[in-house]
Amino acid sequence: MREIEPSWDFYRTFLTVLQEGSLSAAARELGLTQPTIGRHIDALEGVIGFQLFIRSPQGLIPTEAATDLKPHAEQLASNAAALLRAATGLGGGVRGTVRISASEVIGIEVLPPLLAALNDRYPDLVIELSLSDAVEDLMRREADIAVRMVAPEQDALITRRIGGIPLGLHAHRRYLDKHGFPDTLEDLLHHRTIGFDRESAFVRAIRKRVPLIELMRPSFRADSNLAQLAAIRAGSGIGVCQVALARRDPDIVRLFKTEFELPLETFVVMHENLKTTPRCRATFDALVEGLLAYIGT
Amino acid sequence: MREIEPSWDFYRTFLTVLQEGSLSAAARELGLTQPTIGRHIDALEGVIGFQLFIRSPQGLIPTEAATDLKPHAEQLASNAAALLRAATGLGGGVRGTVRISASEVIGIEVLPPLLAALNDRYPDLVIELSLSDAVEDLMRREADIAVRMVAPEQDALITRRIGGIPLGLHAHRRYLDKHGFPDTLEDLLHHRTIGFDRESAFVRAIRKRVPLIELMRPSFRADSNLAQLAAIRAGSGIGVCQVALARRDPDIVRLFKTEFELPLETFVVMHENLKTTPRCRATFDALVEGLLAYIGT
DNA sequence: TCTCTCTCATTCATTTTTGTATATCAGATA
DNA sequence: TATCTGATATACAAAAATGAATGAGAGAGA
Incomplete structure (x- = not known):
């Protein structure tokens, strides 16, 4: 039967x-x-x-x-979508669609110039960028390549460690002019700070590193790192963001340069099956190269 | 467009x-x-x-x-097959198809009585048993439940550790009558032994435990543990197999009871999404219970 | 060499699937 | 209340997919 x-x-x-x-x-x-x-x-x-x-x-x-x-x-x-992407990229040469998963901050602030350069170099390459802080599963084929902040555990993935993207405490000059400069980390308790809405692995990592954070009551909360970055730029208070991003705006000041620095481990990950696919290989390499250069700055 | x-x-x-x-x-x-x-x-x-x-x-x-x-x-x-399995098991009660992945030895020698009892209890349950020593990927939905010898790493899986299934050195009495009893582990070098064809994680684990194995030149090689077990039963030589299986045959003798015992860690693993599905839940529980009992013997 | 059997390609009738048009129902709004 | 917009359901015609039959090529074996 x-x-x-x-x-x-x-x-x-x-x-x-x-x-x-x-x-x-x-x-x-x-x-x-x-x-x-x-x-x-x-x-x-x-x-x-x-x-x-x-x-x-x-x-x-x-x-x-x-x-x-x-x-x-x-x-x-x-x-089915992954199969179709694979199909469009068949036949040698860097062409077809590649789907990248990254966190919001990375995807908005860091990747665009890299991807633009990649697209200039390979006009037949179509890039899909899926932004979410939730870890998209490469095994489920929701993306071809992912930029991740945690080391993946599956063996079927090939991983390139980029290194630690340095995070630091930052505030806009406008805020500091108004509320004063914190002299010691303890002073932070009396400042407006920007924090997370929910508990996450990332938050726990920060807590472990700087227990003082535990005591702070953030006056602005958002899960989106992007929103936090915007809040810092808008002068809402003191928050954590990537040092390299903060440096882009001369009015953003880094605080406690020596006392607080948290490296955010970063990896570029791809499914093993895709490593021979030209479009994925090229994108993977470009991401690795670009992110290494970004860290180097 | x-x-x-x-x-x-x-x-x-x-x-x-x-x-x-x-x-x-x-x-x-x-x-x-x-x-x-x-x-x-x-x-x-x-x-x-x-x-x-x-x-x-x-x-x-x-x-x-x-x-x-x-x-x-x-x-x-x-x-698609997983979706269809899920669909046939809808609607409460233990019914539908559940697909189990297990190693050959476990699937042939250990599971059948457990699964028969399970089927007696739930007549509407259909069991598919996929035997392979290659680790089938639960994430890929090639199976609903797996009996594994390595701890899975994915978070999306729920895992129940069963414990170590004891492995021991065994030989059939017929062989020993003919070739004599090894008095020391070193004697094994002059015996006919049953070993693996290829290198694998499991083999490396044994080697690490008993470096002497390294020196032995097996006179019968097979990757299939099942074939090795059959070889022991047939009196081909001295080999490693589960103590509990060997005990079933009074003519199989365990050698170096104190000097050689290797526990084979065992886990029952299921995808998290399936834990509320009655048929998977019941099968999972039955496997855990049955394997614990098997180990207890 | 001939035959048998496997294969894929093509043609045409048939079946199936789909679309068009329409009827009906529920809620929002004037 | 009347009307407009969204929804699903149904009847029938059009389109598309399928199947049956047939042709043709390549091996295997007598």
Whole structure:
């Protein structure tokens, strides 16, 4: 007895409906029509024997079954996208699409010039940049190359250690003019500081290094390092950011240069299977080279 | 501009052709016909702009492009299978299919009674057992649950340490009657021994523990632990196997009980997403319980 | 050499899938 | 209340994919 396997296209339709919330919206997204999408869902429900959505005049409400299957469908979509990227880059030469995952700060402040230079050099190279502080999983093919702040553990990944990007305490001159210069680290307790919203591995690392941080009550909180950087630039208070970025603005002052410096270990990581792919290889090398130069400054 | 994405079914067809080696064979496998399969491949080649196969009267010979894309397609198939497994097990209760990955020895000698009992208890549970000494990747959804001899490193996996399965040196009485009893470990150098064909992490671990092994020239080599066990049972010589398995046969004698004992660390591992799925939960618990009992004997 | 069997390619009828048009329902807004 | 906009469901026609049949080439074996 052979089970009849549903068309893989049904999975794509299913995921799109889940993402868009209605048959009509999914139809627009996929370039199909609403009746077709409806039939796909009907067929899929028929095969798996469960209702996936509750139809309503407002759209389709996913059942528990649908939410259970969602992560699988998402991974399927990631893989399909990765396959297509691999396909477009076939045939020698640096061409096709490469998808890079990086943190927001790195992606916004550091990578753009590097990637622009890369694009100048290889006009047929298309770069997708996925910014998130959540660690995107290279194993799941959500990206081809990642810039990471933690050493990856999987063996199937090839990793190049860049080194520590130095972080320092900074404030805008405008803030310091108004609130004074902290003379000692303890003075920070009476200053406006910029901190994290939630606990994270990165925050714990800072805490461990500088226990004083524990006592500080930040007057501005944001999980986004980018928002923190913006807050420093706007003169909201004293915060932690990359030394090299702060130096770009002559009005930003580094505080406690000797007492506080935290190196942020950085790695460029790529899936092993991609190392022979010209576009990935070129991008990987450019990122390594560019980030090394950035650290050197 | 929106790229036209090929049907995901084309990927399935592509992979099947790659696996089967011909359009006709793939058609039989998929329950379609040869012209259909041919059209799928034509369409896929059209979209990606590369020839995937060289047609010949003997079948289709994959081009480099095709072999480059193969791992992606395989992963896609794994994911689709995982989604389908998840779908069949929906709706509460222990039902549906669960896929277990284990080493050959564990899968053949240890798990069957456990799984039989599990199946007795849950008649609607279907178990797939994938035996390989290569570590199947749970992240790639090639299996739902794995019995492993190395601690996994990914955070997304939930792991239960079972403990060390004791390994010992054994020989069949028939062999010992013929070749005599080794009095010291050094005597092993003059005995027929059973060893590994290739180097592996496991072999290196043994070497480190018992450097003498280094000097031994096995007269029977096999990578398969199962084959080694069979060789011991057949009286081919002295080899390493699980103490508990050897004890089952009263004619197998354990040698150097005090001088040689190697605990084989064992873990049961499952993807975190599956922990709330009844069928996976029940299977996981049964494996943990059963293996703990096995170790206890 | 002939035949048998495997393969892929092509043609045409059939089946299936899809799209168009329309009906219906629910909510927001004038 | 009337209307407009979003949604799903359904009927029927159009388009597309599929299957059946056939042709042709390449080996294997008698």
